Amino acid sequence: MPGATTAAIVDSRRCTQHSEGPATVLAIGTANPENIILQDDFADYYFGLTKSEHLTELKDKMKRICHKSGIEKRYIHLNTEIIHAHPEIIDKHVPSLETRVDIVATEVPKLAESAARKAIAEWGRPATDITHLIFSTYSGCRAPSADLQLASLLGLRPSVSRTILSLHGCSGGGRALQLAKEIAENNRGARVLVACSELTLICFSTPDESKIVGHGLFGDGAGAVIVGADPSADGEHPLFEMVAASQTMIPGTEHALGMQATSSGIDFHLSIQVPTLIKDNIHQCLLDAFRSVGNTDPNWNDLFWAVHPGGRAILDNIEDKLQLQPWKLAASRQVLSEYGNMSGATIAFVLDELRRRREKEEDMQQQPEWGVLLAFGPGVTIETIVLRNPLSRGLKGN
Structure with missing residues (x-):
């Protein structure tokens, strides 16, 4: 019977659609605008x-x-x-949201394109092999949005499956990678392009007591990561395995970190409580994440760390709470120093920095096998991904 045959085909496909191994990071690309501002000169520049x-x-x-x-x-x-x-951008009495959206609608996907082309070149396969696209930005207030524009700029297939994440802020990169992990592991052969692109133009404002901390931290950038499970033996090189992922919202902290669209752009609120809130909750989040993979008593100094550098205080507090050795957050501190906080895009820069540092180490046997990725955003939300170094895994015969 035709119905029975169709059902058998569907059941067979369902049994074989999952990947055999965990999702892996296969390539990373980053990009920034040309305009560089030294931090020592920023106050003069901004005012x-x-x-x-x-x-x-x-x-x-x-x-x-x-x-x-x-x-x-x-x-x-x-x-x-x-x-x-566009003088209206610095006149808080004149609406400027439309002006800002017009600019970022072009520039955000263009910056993402630059990062994505680097990742695709490193990956070594044609862009048309990408099956899914996840785009995260707080700069988008229009549809069709940046995901469709980026797909067109890169020449992705019309059938590419697109997802846009808006206003996830600094946790956007972590959330996008978690979604990419789920897609890659549940769709055999899927290759997911994660793109995060942010321009502070959308939330730029004149000096205000409540906002100068944010203006003193945030910069512009884009990161792209290609994710797939079961890397092919003919050229794909896994950089990080994503073994487990979780998201935690700290109850009662909605007031501490957020964004709101106004006539003068995106108004962001960043409480000085955020570093302390993260410090008070990070240990339990990490314990829960590692228990999910069977490690009930992890030694935090045995791991490698990819932490979103939301600010120096956040890194200092995590280091203090977990009693980390000073070099454990070196990659995050280096990215913060060179680029500032680029919101959701920053985690791609941290992974890239970790990869470069790892490649310079001569003794691969000494490289940590397990690691963790952390990103923080509105909620206050903590995104956690348990990572594994595929090179150490191979050397240890696991």
Whole structure:
């Protein structure tokens, strides 16, 4: 009977659609705008750009924030030419959301394209082999959105399965990677392009007591990661295995970190409580994540760490709470120093930095086998992924 035959085919396909192994990171690409601002010069740049030089006390406070930030430089798309063309951006009494959206609608996918092309080149397969696209940004307020634009720029197949994540903030990269893991492991042969692209232009504002901490931390950038399970033997090189993933929301912390669209762009709120909230909850999140893979008593210093560098205080608090050796968060601190906090895109830069550091180590036997990825965003939300070094795994015969 035709119905029975069809049902048998469906059942057979369901049994074989899952991957045999865990999702892996197969390639990484990053990109930044050309405009570089040294952190020591940022207060002068920012107060000059916004014509706020008369706010001397606030400017001095920003200088102190920048000096203690652990940041040396940042990349920022916004410049004097854009302000001259669109003065409404620095006039809080004039609506500017439409202007900002018009700019980022072009520039956000363009920056993502640059990062994605680097990842695809490293991957070594044609872009048309990508089956799924996940795009995360807080800069998007329009549809069709950046995912469709990026697919067109890269020449992906019309049948590519697209997902857009909006306003996940700094946890966007971690959330996108978790979704990519689920897709890769439940769709045999899937190759997922994760793209995160952020421009602070969408939330740029004139100096305000409640916002200068954020303006002193955030920069612009894009990260791209290709994820797939069961790497092919003819050229795919797994960089990190994603063994388990979880998301935790800290109850009662919705007030601490958030974003809201207004007539003057995206208004972000960043409480000084965030580093402490993360410190008070990180240990239990990590215990829960590692228990899910059968490790009930992990030694945190035996792991490698890919932590979103939301700010120096967040890294310091995690290091203190877990009693980590000073070099354990070196990759995150290096990215913070070189780029600042690029929101969801930053975790791709941290993974890339970890990969480079690992490649420089001569003794692969000494490399940690297990690691963890952490990202933090509105909620307050903690994204956790248990990672495994496929090179150490091979050397140890597991």
